[in-house]
Amino acid sequence: MKALDHKTPPHPKEVILGVLSQSDFISGEVLAKQLGMTRPAVWKYIAQLKEEGFGIESIQGRGYRLKAVPDILYPDLIRQKINTRRFGQKIFHFLRTDSTNIQARSLAADGAPEGTLLVAEYQEKGKGRLDRQWQSPSGKNLLFSLILRPDWPPQQAFYGTVLASVSLCRTIREVAGIEVGIKWPNDLYSGGKKLAGILTEFATDPDRIEYMIVGIGINCNWAPPKPPPEGQPATSLLQETGHKISRLRLLTCFLNQAENLYEKAGNEGVGLLKEEWNRYSLVINRPVTISNNQNTWTGIGQGIDDFGALILRLDNGQQEKFLAGDVRLRF
Numbered sequence: 661m662k663a664l665d666h667k668t669p670p671h672p673k674e675v676i677l678g679v680l681s682q683s684d685f686i687s688g689e690v691l692a693k694q695l696g697m698t699r700p701a702v703w704k705y706i707a708q709l710k711e712e713g714f715g716i717e718s719i720q721g722r723g724y725r726l727k728a729v730p731d732i733l734y735p736d737l738i739r740q741k742i743n744t745r746r747f748g749q750k751i752f753h754f755l756r757t758d759s760t761n762i763q764a765r766s767l768a769a770d771g772a773p774e775g776t777l778l779v780a781e782y783q784e785k786g787k788g789r790l791d792r793q794w795q796s797p798s799g800k801n802l803l804f805s806l807i808l809r810p811d812w813p814p815q816q817a818f819y820g821t822v823l824a825s826v827s828l829c830r831t832i833r834e835v836a837g838i839e840v841g842i843k844w845p846n847d848l849y850s851g852g853k854k855l856a857g858i859l860t861e862f863a864t865d866p867d868r869i870e871y872m873i874v875g876i877g878i879n880c881n882w883a884p885p886k887p888p889p890e891g892q893p894a895t896s897l898l899q900e901t902g903h904k905i906s907r908l909r910l911l912t913c914f915l916n917q918a919e920n921l922y923e924k925a926g927n928e929g930v931g932l933l934k935e936e937w938n939r940y941s942l943v944i945n946r947p948v949t950i951s952n953n954q955n956t957w958t959g960i961g962q963g964i965d966d967f968g969a970l971i972l973r974l975d976n977g978q979q980e981k982f983l984a985g986d987v988r989l990r991f
């Protein structure tokens with residue numbers, strides 16, 4: 661569960677990668693001197709990096725050379741590709757953790773700054789709403805959480821999910837070239853199947869949001885083959901586009917998009933997020949079914965209100981608002 665955190669001193673492995681990525685062959689002795697480590701320490705970290713998939717050539721008399729970088733979301737690689745002021749300026753990267761949302765919660769409670777990003781290659785307890793499980797094998801998909809401290813009243817906390825969904829739709833269009841839609845409250849769909857899910861959690865005091873955790877799982881290169889009984893069919897960007905999409909590009913583009921929108925919403929109000937949400941919504945003017953533990957309603961989606969509640973015109977003609985529930989699209 662060790663994380664590579666970026667603004668508090670970088671992990672020695674990252675320092676080594678930084679040097680290797682800017683040189684041709686470099687001897688163990690020079691590397692050790694430059695980094696202020698012993699040669700056995702350099703050797704140990706190089707061995708670990710090789711195990712993680714980095715192609716590092718070592719030739720006697722010449723030293724080490726970086727030949728191939730695995731698709732690992734190292735903080736340094738992320739930081740090189742973002743032009744944000746806050747989102748992703750502090751990064752924690754986990755090869756394995758329980759859940760980025762769980763980790764983000766304790767960091768946020770300890771005062772982590774807005775924009776802190778937590779990325780995992782694998783989650784042992786990846787979670788959805790109502791303690792449902794989020795499945796994703798190691799290194800295949802994007803699993804991350806962002807800490808926000810918006811100046812919104814607690815009733816508008818749902819707009820964390822709105823911000824993430826709209827930014828994701830824009831990002832996927834830009835990076836993968838496909839159109840995706842939002843299914844209220846927290847799913848992204850492509851070709852009638854679930855492509856991504858968002859889990860927003862928050863802590864409030866009476867009149868403001870203290871912090872908000874926006875957790876996002878995107879199926880890039882893997883989707884659950886068979887949906888569980890209560891679940892919806894799933895898909896991945898690989899299945900939808902026929903080719904592998906760079907997780908790094910997707911994540912960095914998302915951070916740029918999301919910060920931009922977040923700042924705009926901070927200046928102009930969340931109304932602009934609502935408008936964009938409506939544009940991508942799969943439930944507007946569509947027949948849908950919504951259910952909670954006890955009941956099921958059917959109607960036509962009308963949009964969301966200022967607090968993110970789904971407005972439905974029920975089959976009996978009445979208009980009703982829903983703050984929670986699972987929606988199914990009716991075809």
Ligand code: BT5
Nearest residue numbers: 759761786787788789792795804857858875876877891894
């Ligand atoms: C969600 O919940 O869709 C929110 C998922 C959020 C996951 C991210 S990953 C990073 C961060 N850290 C976490 O621990 N969580 C967040 P919900 O709408 O409740 O959907 C959960 C349901 O989706 C499950 O019960 C399954 O039926 C289904 N499911 C699980 N894994 C899936 C996957 N990879 N793709 C599509 N559907 C999946």
